[in-house]
Structure formats: structure tokens, C-alpha cells
Amino acid sequence: MMPGMPRGLLIIDIQRDYFPGGAHPLVEPEAAAANAGRLLEAFRDSGEPIVHVQHVWDAPEATFMRPGTDGVEIHPDVAPEGDETVLRKAAPNSFVGTALERELRGHGVEEIVVAGMMSSMCVDATVRAAVDLGFEVTVAHDACAAPDLEFAGETIGGKTVHGAFMAALGDGYATLVATDALA
Secondary structure (H helix, E strand, C coil): CCCCCCEEEEEECCEHHHCCCCCCCCCCHHHHHHHHHHHHHHHHHHCCCEEEEEECCCCCCCCCCCCCCHHHCECHHHCCCCCCEEEEECCCCCCCCCCHHHHHHHCCCCEEEEEEECHHHHHHHHHHHHHHCCCEEEEEEEEEECCCEEECCEEECHHHHHHHHHHHHHCCCCEEECHHHCC
16 A cells, blocks of 8 residues: 555455345454444545445356345445445456446546455455456455355355455455454
């Protein structure tokens, strides 16, 4: 994170299906959403650009984030207000098939601060793509969450999945910081 660099907040897929009772609950999504909400308030207070991304899985095989369901809705902790930009996407990478790059560049954003879900999928894909597009990226690591995953017949716990993906992103892609350092 370079001082004075124009930045914007990107909140990726913090949606109801990722919470208890949803179709695809993650590990500790409430804490991540609360931290993302603090970031959102800080960016609102500073007047810096904010972009919300909402995943919509509109396919017969969709098991979560289905159109018209409660689960596809953005979680109340980070609900958009006023004229904040909301982009819908269908791919893990938030830049694919959306106006995200145009939106960020239109605001003069050079550094993207990222919060979101899932660490192991859409956050990872979007952060890597942002760097490839020339953006500086800071990830609020405690404002992201991951699911338990299966590999080689073993369950890998969501905290471990999250930690592994954050470690990989921090190794050359993004600056990783806690919400307290940003909000």
C-alpha cells in the first residue's frame, strides 16, 4: 500500500448463502462480514470509491447464489447504499464479464482494497486478475472467509483453506493487512 495512491474498496460476494442457514455456509463468515462492514463505513466516511460485487449463479446445476433466492442477496452488514456501484458476475474472477475494470479506472483507482468471500475462489481469482491488470492490491485478510474443502479424501478446514490462500496471495500478489490497519 503506497501512501497517497488513489484507492477503492471492492467487496466481493458477501451474500446470504455463505452464512449459517444459507445454501453454502463458510467458516466464520460473521466475523469477516463485520470487518468488511467496518471497512465499508470507513470508505463511505472518506468518500473513496466503493464497488460491491454480487455473484449470481444462473444455471440449472446451481446449488447456491441462485437468482430469486434469499441467499443471492448481499448480506445486511455490507448492503449497498445510495449510488454505490453493484456489479453482478457469473465467474469467479470479478473482472470477467463485468464493467469492474472500467469502473475502477473511471474513478482513478490505482490500489484496490479487497474484502470478500470465498478466499479460495472469487477473492483469489479477482486479486490475481487485478494484479495482472496493473492494480496494487491490499487484502483485508480478516474481512474474508473460506469453506471447508475436500482433498484426497480429507476435509481441509475453512480456517486452513483461508490461511493457505492468504499466504499464497501475500507471496507476491497482494499486501495483507488486518481491518484495524485500514478502517
